[in-house]
Each structure stands twice: as structure tokens, then as C-alpha cells.
Amino acid sequence: MQQLTVKLSIPIPADSVLIGRVELEDLKRQELSGVYWSMQDLERRVSKGQVWIKENILYQPRFKKVLDVAHGGFVFYPKAKGQNWSFQASKMAEFLDKRFTDIFS
Template identity: 65%
Template sequence: MQQLSVNLLIPIPSEAVLISKIELLDLKRQQLVGVFWSMKDLEKRVNRKNEWIKENILYPAKFRKLLDADLGGFVFYPKSKGQTWSFHALKMAEFLDKNFNQIFKGI
């Protein structure tokens, strides 16, 4: 087989930046540091309504024991009327990624 060696210059516009995948992933993670989601935010991320989220993610015992802030997790479960859900964005995003198959199993 013949091979051809080519030296190629590709111009990058001044308004663009070339970064590694690792840097990109780190920047995406940093966007969630110190951020808390509401239930509405979580609905947008999961693309499901709160009833589905509660039934399939928040209330099943296998997930609740990991999520509930009272048990060392990163989700505040409202205890009385007027209180709202609160989710540590970075940890919740990681949980959703890690548990995707279990969450959507059987749907």
C-alpha cells in the first residue's frame, strides 16, 4: 500500500479556541459547581415531568437512600407543604449519568 505524507495548515478563526476533550469536560463540570437545581430545572434536564421523576428516581428506595440529604445524599426532600425540592446540580448530574440504565430500565 502506498502512503502519502501531507503537511496541512488549518486556520482557526480568531473568535474560536481549540481545547482538548479533557479541558472541555472540566469546563462543563465547573458550570455546575456551587449550583442548585429546582424541580423545574431537573424536569428540563431529564425531559420528564415531576410525577415521573418522583416515581422513577426520587422515591424508589434503592435511589432514595443515596439521594436523600438526611441520609448523607445531595437532594433535599420537602418535609412540609411550602418547602421545595433542591438538588446539588453537579452531584445530581453525575448520579443521572451513572444510573441512566437503572432509571430507564423497564420503560
């Protein structure tokens, strides 16, 4: 069997660093840890308006029982006029990633 050994140098710009995938994921989680989104933050993340988000995510029975803090979830559903929506950012981001197909199909 023949074998070829190659030495390769790849320059990395001074303003860049290489990190492992696991470390990157940890950094992303830490970034959202302890952060709460408003409805406007969620609109920016999903690139949809409040009406669409409510109809397709928040008030969908299959999602609401997972999301609502009243059921152990991570979304505060306003109970009175004037109260604001509140979303635990890290868990909402994870939910959106995992349920992307369910939400948009």
C-alpha cells in the same frame, strides 16, 4: 517500508477555540459547581414531568438512599408542605449520567 508524510492545515473559525477533553470536563464541572436546581430545573434536564421523576428516580428505594441528604446525598426531600425540592446540580447531573440506563430501563 514506505512512509508518507503529509502536512495538513485545517482552518478554525475566529469565534471557535480548540481545548482538550480534560479541560472541557473541568469547565463543565465548574459551571455546575455551587449551583442548585429546583424541581423545575430537573424537569427541564430530564425532559420529564415531576410525577415521572418522583416515581422513577426520587422515590425509588435503590436511588433514594443515595440521593437523600438525610443519608449523605445531594437532594433535599421536602419534609413539609410548602418546602421546595433542592438538588446539588453538579452531583445530580453526574448521577443522571451514570445511572441513565438504570433510570430509563
